[in-house]
Amino acid sequence: MNLPAISHVPFGKDAYMIKEDTLVVVLKAAKGDLKKVSLFFGDRVDIHKEVQVNEVPMELTGSDELYDYFECVVKSQLTRICYYFQIEDFFGVNLFYSEYGFTEQMNRQRIEYFQYPYLRREDMIEMPEWTKDMVMYQIFPDSFASEKGGISGQSKRIKERIGADETDGLVEYRSNLGGNIKGIVENLDYIEDLGANCIYINPIFKANSYHKYDTVDYMDIDPCFGTIDDFKTLVKAAHKRGIKIILDGVFNHCGPDFFAFKDVLKKGKESKYVDWFYKLRFPIETKPYPNYEAFAYVASMPKLNTGNPEVLEYCCNVGRFWIRECGIDGWRMDVANEINHEFFREFKKAIRAENPDSFLIGEIWENSENWLLGDQFDSTMNYTFISVCKEFFAEESINVQQFDEKIQKMIHRYPYPVSLAQMNFLDTHDVGRFLSFCHGDERKLELALAFMMCAPGIPSIFYGDEKAMEGLEEWEYRRPMEWDRKTSVFDFYKKWTHIRKGSKALSRGNYRTEYIDNENRVYAFSRQYEDEKKTVIFNASEKQVCLNLGENVNCAPWSVAILE
Template identity: 50%
Template sequence: MFLEAIYHSTDSEYCHAIDENTILLRLRAKKGDLSKCVVCYGERYYPRENVLVTPVDMNKVASDSLFDYFEAEITTGFERICYYFILYDGKSSIYYDGSGFHEHPNINRTLYFQIPYIRKEDIADVPEWAKRAIIYQIFPDSFATSKGHISGKSIEVPLREGITVRSKLGGNLRGIIENLPYIEELGVNCIYLTPIFTANSYHKYDTVDYYSVDPCFGDNDTLKELVSKCHESGIKVILDGVFNHSGADFFAFRDVLEKGEKSRYKDWFFIDDFPVRYDDNPNYKCFAYVKFMPKLNTGNPEVIEYFTKVGTYWIKEADIDGWRLDVANEIDHNFWRAFRKAVRSVKPDAFLLGEIWHDAREWLQGDQFDSAMNYMLTYACIDFFVKRNINVEQFDARIQNLRMRYKKDIQYAQMNLLDSHDVSRFLSLAGGDVRVLKLATLFMMTHVGIPNIFYGDEKGIEGITEDEYRRPMMWEDTERSKDIFNYYRKLISIRKKYMDVMLGNYVTREVDILKNVYVYSREAGGKKLYIVINNSEHPVRVDVKVGDSVSNVTELLHDRVYPVTDSKVSLELDAISGAILEV
């Protein structure tokens, strides 16, 4: 038994409360090492010396390239719990508790793993609607000027004190409102808008005024109208909050530029020395090294107060449903805790999504964000579907590793994306091969987490450079764009119809390296969907084992019925294609 590979930790993704009566426990072990894992739990304040424990068999729920992961959900009336594990490798067994490994169980319960008290306040509270969301990301300047149209014309609007704001392609909030029927037809139920507040540049990530909609996009009343009409259609709205940095024309930074060390706002920023040098080699911290994006000191109580008020203002004023937080990993944790507390006090089911491209565990403990942008999944999909520099076994290992990374409810709210306003279009990376886009989208739409569609992906928009992947929305259809749109709409309708299954278990069923075929199931409440992916350049026959409880199954993408023979369904899949079987 490889003891050095065995790992468990309390108050983490390995041990957390699902609700006030249910605890989820996980244990990690070397891949293939353990044949069985049992958790034994009891009440911490049991009145006798030997704690009465209840044994529960743990299930192996995932395996990555190095480890197996065992899991059990415990429902108990205890608020205070202690527990240990019994591990078996087929030849021997060992006890594992908070003090290490032992041949016999400890009598001293203090040495067990401990859950001191299940506190409702400490349970990750992810809005239920968010776990059921299908997000459509809109870059407002690029989307629409009016119904089915974008002007492609830039706008400049002079403001006070020599400040000018501009757009590039003419998109605005009115254009989004007039195209809500299109968004409804697609079937999504949440819109995420990149920044819309008054800012100098077309992308609006250099905010001038956090309390006004940029005049290139409309005004505050236009935003209220947009949110109201979205809500009438059952669509949530998330705005982009840029609180890591401001624009150079933000009132506080202008004051610092004007008054230098005498400015009352000097501590709102990270100024190296005075006078402030506003040039290509600035003497203050910025987003990256961009002089017109000075970095905010979010550890300053005044800055915390200002931006928590911004966060609550737009919920009160426009009834938005949440925030996507820009450059979230460069802002201190206490700021985000304060922000969450303020926002949730106004709207208890507000959704908070952090832009974090890497492992986001320290932000996803339940006290800061509900979700993060899952770029780690993006890159796994690029490696498997596009570059093909990993095989199906390696892809599954990466997916399983990501699945075990966060607390359960947090995992079901991860924002899964193939591309965004910050990276090249997935279809372009795939060399324009629509089959690859469709197959990767099939995976994203049936995976654990929230699927995100960047505007135009559903029409086959392409682009490698920033100007290209933020190009104008395609409003005049071709046969190709219609085909892609209908495929997306079909997948969205399937996900919505089987949402309870999508919030259930994920089980790897088959990993065929030779055929490059991947089969997994989504399961809940006795219902199962089997997803079959052929990521090879050749047609394949796949025999999917579905059990003997059914006589036939329905393939949902093409509405075909297949017989079950000897507990198997035989599928003939085209090259780079997939199927969804309802079992």
């Protein structure tokens, strides 16, 4: 028995509440090492000298390249729980595992069991109900639309004087392609028809550059995109169609014309906003690189000191303002992994106080476990998903077994309710278009899209993917929406968004691997929620394949089938 590989840490992904009377417990062990695992649990404050325990068999729910994951659900009226495991390998070795360690006999005292001290409702990770059936559509506003079914393609330059006196000067706002908020309003029917019920919009606040990640004013809409009234119209019109709105919040850094940074540039060390920025050095230098902290050494994006209580209060007020005044449904937070954790704890409290059903997503490209314990983000951008799909569907550089292992590792790294809320995507405004990674092979794009619609997590479509848009460089994958392009890919996207939204199993169910065939590149998994079960079969090859999964299935090349 491989004892060093066996692990369990109470709380987090290994022990978490899904209801006030329901606890999920997970044990990790070396792949293929354990034959049987059982959980024994009892009352942590049992009045008897010996704790009365109940046994719950644990299910092998998945395996990655190194580990097996065993899981069980403990449903009990107990509010204080202690527990231990009984493990058996394929050679007949039988041990008990507790906080104390490994023993041949379970003769330890209850204080040496694993503990879940109290099942408090405040500690339960809960997602807003509306997010559980979400299909997201991401819009880069400059590139999307300026009218119904069209975009002008015309750049804009708008100048405005800001500040209290003439020395503050002019600020210029610009756009490249002419997309605006009215264009989104005019095309809500298109988004609804596609099957999306949530729109995530890249930054729309006053900013110098076309991408709007260098904010000038967090409390106003960039004039290149429209007005606050235009945005209120968008939110109301979207909500009438059952479509939620999520905005992009850029609080790691600001733009050079943000009022606090302008004051620092003007007054130097005497500015009352010096501590609003992270590690300023005087005299301030911008070339060849800034001598102050900034986003990726970009001088025009000075880093905000989010640990400063004044900055925290300002940003929380911004978060509340757009929920209260315009009715937005959530935020996506830019460069979240470079901001202190306490900032997000307070920001989440602020927006939840304004709207208990608001949703908070973080831009974190790596493992986000420390941000996803319920006190900070509800979700993060799942860049692991795109990496694995790129390897399997686009590049064909990994086999089915490796694909399943990577997906299982991705799913098991968080509590399952959190994995269900991860923002999955095939591309975004920051990476190349998936179809380009497929070298234009639309069959591969369609299969990856079908997997995204059937996998745990929130599927997200980047504008134009449904039009088979391509591009590997920034100017390509952010180019104007190709409204006039006719492609069968759109119908495929529409079909699968509606399949996803029509199935509780695909949006909320568990995930179990059912079939792996490396030679023929056939993969099947099932998802079940209550009495509904879907088995999804992928043939990611040029071969015609027949297999039996309770019934005979004839799989055409690069196809997907669902068994009820």
